[in-house]
Amino acid sequence: MKTVTKRQWFFVHLCCFLIGSLVDSSSLSSIPDSLTVTSLVGNQAVLPCSWKQRLGAQAPPASCHIQWATPDDTVFEQRGEQKWQAEEFEGRVEVSEEKLGSGDCSLIISDVQIGDTGRYESFMVVDGRRNVKTRVFIQSVKLSVFDHKSLQSRGPGEDLVLDLYTRHSVRVVFQGRNSSEWLDLWMRGDKESPRLEKHPFNEQLTIKQLASSDEGTYKVLDANGLAVSTVQLSVNEKYTARKFYQTQENQVPTDDASKSSCSALLILSVLVTGFQILHLL
Secondary structure: OHHHHHHHHHHHHHHHHHHHHHHHHHHHOOOOOEEEEEEEOOOOEEEOOEOHHHHOOOOOHHHOEEEEEOOOOEEEEEEOOEEEEOHHHOOOEEOOHHHHOOOEOOEEEOOOOHHHOEEEEEEEEEEOHHHOEEEEEEEEEEEEEEOEEEEEEEOOOOOEEEEOOOOOEEEEEEEEOOOOOOEEEEEOOOOOOOOEEEOOOOOEEEEOOOOHHHOEEEEEEEOOOOEEEEEEEEEOOOOOOOOOOOOHHHHOOOHHHHHHHHHHHHHHHHHHHHHHHHHHO
16 A cells, blocks of 8 residues: 555655646747747738846946847948948838847837848847847847738729828739739839829828729739738629638747647647546556
């Protein structure tokens, strides 16, 4: 009887040890070195960053010197009131000065573009030995930017309001339903026509008095020829207005969710195995 009791206690302690290890490893991995952020063209993307997780209290708020870079070039740099932005990000990137001193060094990218897709890394520049400046890696973030997609239906004689989403949209092309040829429909700076009207303030283009010949695919392109949005339009006598947006953000599982699921399954497996062994004893 004593032997059985000792074995039971052994397995109880083993289960507790394994569960504690799993919980501990899960909490440690809750702040991964690499993150994934997704966004749609024209929206705002926030690339998370916290320098206190790496440096603790080593970097006093008064001397915060943050850098954000891609594998090819520096994107943004800030030290106190001094700021620098890469040309292609001019006026679109910032780090909150109010939050930087408390540890939040997240990079805010406004009006994101397809070309912004890629990996970004943040660094803090701190005083090393003998007052030599040292770059300390803080966070790696992968940004994925997707174009807008929609299906729309209209009746003959109605108008189609085509969203351009961003001031970087410069061109709209059209492919008829039974055609393989893409035609230029609009260019930024063009004079308005009787059927095409660019909103004076909003990034919207209105196509008036739709006909069956307007049925097909419309693409909004940026200066690099990359798609900002794709609209498939059907023109019917009897129609039901439909608008479906594909949001890529929900298609990418987060690392934290995957790790949590894995940890939960391991904990459950340990518990079940332990109780089965106790039952056999």
